Amino acid sequence: MIVGGAVLLLPTAFLQGVNANDRAHGGGIDPQSTQYVMKRTSPNPYVREVARCFAHNPRCHLKLLKCPAQCPKRVNSKFQSAACFIDCSRKCQTTCKRRKPNCNGYSAMCYELRFVGGDGVMFYFHGKANEDFCLVSDYNVHINAHFIGTRPQGRPRDFTWVQALGILFDRYKFSVAAKKVANWDNSVDQMMFTFNGEEVTIPIGNGAMWRSPLDDVRVERVSEVNAVHVTIEGIMSASVEVVPISKEEDRVHNYTLPEDDVFAHLNVQFGFVRLSATVDGVLGQTYKPNYESPVKIGVPMPIMGGEAKFKVSSLFATDCLVNRFSQPFLALSLSSSTMGSTKCTTTSTSGGILCRR
Template sequence: MKVRRVFILAALLALFVGIIVAQGDSNGSGNGNGNTGPNNGNGNGNGNMGGNNGNGNGNGNMGGNNGNGNGNGNFGGNNGNGNGNGNGNGNGNGNGNGNNNNNSDGDDGNDEEENGQRQTRPSAPTRVPSGNYESLSPVPSSGQERGKCLGVGACLHKTLTCPSDCPQRKPKNNRKQKGCFIDCSNRCQATCKWRKPDCNEKGSICYDPRFVGGDGVMFYFHGSKGNNFAILSDQNLHINAHFIGNRPKGRTRDFTWVQALSLMFDTNTLLFAAKRVSHWDNNTNAIVVKWNRHSLSIPIDQWSTTSAGRQVLIERTMDVNTVRATVSGLVQMDIRVVPIGDKENRVHHYQLPSDNAFAHLEVTFRFFSLSKAVEGVLGKTYKEGYVSPVKRGVPMPIMGGEDKYRTPSLYSPFCKMCVFQRPSLASL
């Protein structure tokens, strides 16, 4: 028996030494260290142990099959890929994918496998403008347009290609075809969208004014009829809204809608407004556009100009009452004029007079280069780290601040919280 035990122990010892020798032939490459004693591979480059590879800017540890790093940690059949940690013991944690024989994918968070361990969730990503990209030549074989993302964020320097269903950002028959929307925000995707306002999209204002902030939180800002409020005020851009409304007998506040928007940038002013209409006709144009207070007649296709090196483009996206306006480097907006219908009037008890359809604007903004100082009813919701004060989970969360954002007129950039200042002509 004793001889048999000695023989078994000797065989196990020989097997253990063989494993270490096999692993000792591994490579440790990088700015850090590759240690084969306790089977640890640490480095900013690659630490490869035999058939087990640990790649990353962090650590690759072979002892317990742990691989941590900003790159990839691969251990036999256990792979951990991601910007966080890939642990071969069964956990794959990171901003990418953590795969351990069985697959488990993580998205900006943590994936739990066998151990049930959880890493601290990273802080919310910085909000990045969606339309900040450089146009590239289309794909030769298909004509699909492409854009290279600029600025900061997860999409930096990535090339996004329009889907085959909507290969162009501005289709020739744009009234009947969706256009490609290149989104260089943290979503980092190219999708097909109708070129008209989306009342559920971030940066939208619709209805009795219902806002969706840059943080994605919905709220109502009622203002008051006949008054003007700063929707956004930043160093290079200021947007006012003029409110119309009606106060039925017995109510303590107005029902209000946005009737006009005034954009101020450089020394220019661009205005969009809904005409007063007694009875609505879907085939009659009710949108007013003014450039520096002069009325514009938008052609069937588009109107454009350049001022102080900045292009202003206004495109018709429907035959009447719907346009897309782009001010290069600042903002893109989809605008539509709509009425209050009989059913809407009846359901919401607006009690509107019979000779006024209360035509108003629906709009979706996409901002390109907001500063940290941005203010305004909508603008402040784009601040990094902004936390909405509105009450969640109620049908109509209300945002206050009328006194902070009221302006003397539709064309005035002055309010208590406004930051925009007109540049002098000499500085342009």
Template sequence: MILYLSRIESGTHVEFVFLTVRKPNCDGYGSLCYDPRFVGGDGVMFYFHGAKDGNFAIVSDDEFQINAHFIGSRPQGRTRDYTWVQALTVMFDSHTLVISANRVSHWDDNVDSLTVKWDDELINLPTDGEAEWRANGDEREVIVERTDDTNSVRVMVSGLVEMDISVKPIGEKENKIHNYELPQDDAFAHLETQFRFKKSTDNFEGVLGQTYRPGYVSPVKRGVPMPMMGGENKYQTLSLFSTSCKLCKFQRPSIIAGTEGLVAQY
């Protein structure tokens, strides 16, 4: 277990306590969890179902973009997919960082089901020492740090975003309660994430990004069990690596942007 030391002072008494509290708070601002449920920058909770095998811009800004890849299932007789976020990609300058949940048939908490790639190269995250990996993306530092032995990391891109990410399965009990009718050979491992942005959000777009703009008024219906956010047509992208959508702001350097169609086909 990876533990973190905190100093607590009370009068003349000093106590050191080990903490493991660096995981997504699914009820906190900027969270993206469950199937999938968001809490926006305005504090309003909403659901955005997207589509099975779809890709959507979660945040898009002049300096960076974060896309999500959705996995899902549609039981017979249902008109919409059940969906979860399986992967996130952070794109800035000419760089790409991908964090994804592996497909696993049966879940085991002791097995690492998290994959991280930097510019299409697999990252080997250490499990001892500082348990972190670092890279320099042009003028920005990128850090991926384990926050548990398996399946939890903190991702930091200096000056842009910090994310706490955990991989979670759909358990047998949850499958029955919600009637997902998922296959027995797939645990539907997915990401739970909480975002903290390190720059001005005034011009943000994206499913989550729009909720951080000053003066934003949420269109979702309050007081209902599942307030739904639309906008799939505004934020759907060609692929997990594409920066193209109706309202996307980030643009790749021309040599990268020219490959988007090929990536989408692949």
């Protein structure tokens, strides 16, 4: 869709598993892929789930799809390392996919502090400890991150990790964060959630789910503890995992962490339903049409600068210099257009204009 001179990009709702060739040609998961109803479920972990598609394409409409034997359920469990993904698009198939962050995949943010952009380019963004930075800012969504870190004596900059995400959309605020942990135990959940300022409690257990009152925000556990998949309907998704810094990592990298803190932090992989051509932020800018990464390709640690323009005053603030959130958004009724290298065509499902890089 071209809106007020802006091109709406429609990357996948969940990028994990999309190969580089697909992404380079504007590929992703068709919105029709999730148009199905479940026909068979069972508490038996080995019984394959079955869904009936109602996507509006002749190849898959009303067809029954059965999950693979290797991943019979749509949620991860101790019986299967990947989850069943039901795709009712023209592919009309079921496949096995991980639902935890793929730190080498598109839109990933992991470790100390490494990104893979929407353009597939890997870069590091250090920011500063105990400050907040804008990751994505667009007309309908704004995502900030709170950084934690340490600076050993003699180092010119902080080692940094993301401790929390603050997501604003419509009139709502949602956060996911890692607790401060002195001693890590893999069996103990160390995640915290809030929705509009109220703490959200998600039961322990793979497949446990919390839904917002309007069912437009869903948080599903994809392991017993410390890993979830977040969906904000029509806007974005995120696979989020809490991990600690191990003693071996501390020794190898000379982080010099304190004895009472393992610096539990978030590894995240984002997916976006639609982003405008003016999207910005540390990660968001990499989704702009014709974006050219300023980082030095081929060096061991390509650095993305710009801390000053991405800094915000708090986890839910929108006062960064690149803020795009809540700006006027006017739609134009167009049937077909081309803007630069971005091709736009009419969509049969929504009646709008679909534009891909």
